[in-house]
Amino acid sequence: MVEKAGLRERKKQRTRQALIEAAVLLFEDRGYDRVTVAEIAAAAEVSPRTFFLHFQTKEDVLLANADVRVDLALEVIGERRAGERLPEVLVRAMEQMIFNAWDRDLSSGLAALRARLAASEPALQARLLQRYLTAQAELSEALRREFPDRLDVTTAPALVGAMVGAVGAAAVGALRRGEGPDEVRNAMRTAMALVARAVP
Structure with missing residues (x-):
């Protein structure tokens, strides 16, 4: 049970980090205003719903x-x-x-x-x-x-x-x-x- 919880937490942290890295690349490449939450999620290969499990807004990624x-x-x-x-x-x-x-x-x-x-x-x-x-x-x-x-x-x-x-x-x-x-x-x-x- 503890091992499953640890695995789940590591997966959550990896997803969060993937969202951050995707946002940084997109913001750098296209400009902050031109990037949507859906595009960040897609670049991180997750759904927009998953994005919102980690961050309330794209400002919060920063x-x-x-x-x-x-x-x-x-x-x-x-x-x-x-x-x-x-x-x-x-x-x-x-x-x-x-x-x-x-x-x-x-x-x-x-x-x-x-x-x-x-x-x-x-x-x-x-x-x-x-x-x-x-x-x-x-x-x-x-x-x-x-x-x-x-x-x-x-x-x-x-x-x-x-x-x-x-x-x-x-x-x-x-x-x-x-x-x-x-x-x-x-x-x-x-x-x-x-x-x-x-x-x-």
Whole structure:
């Protein structure tokens, strides 16, 4: 029974990845606006119904690993090590978000495509903003619970916003310059260290 469940999950992940890869290729080749959900499904050799089991909209394909990244960061915050200081927890949470989940986005071309499209597609801009705000609220609340003597309802969101904003801006800048995955990671690390040094 466990083996069947594991096989089913692996098949689900393969289908999800095939949809992401098909979408990236189609968006790159034909432009975001000219690609339909049905075409993405066909390129991945699944039905449109299967597409909608994995993603609500084609914008969501571009945010495929966002929830995974947030969950990884929340796990780090919730499992704070004894004596670990606020800047250390924040950096470790961001490391998990960036380097455990972003690597897939960087290697698949999804991160670069998302950065380009976010500058020109209003529907994607709105979806990205909604996702960023939700993620920042979740991370802020988790940090505030772990550091109630250091953070309140104003300082926690401000700190998370500074970190997420700095890292995101550094990544987008590197991607727009056409830099490779290593350079993008280094830019993100530099931004992360800059914010962490400002946290007492």
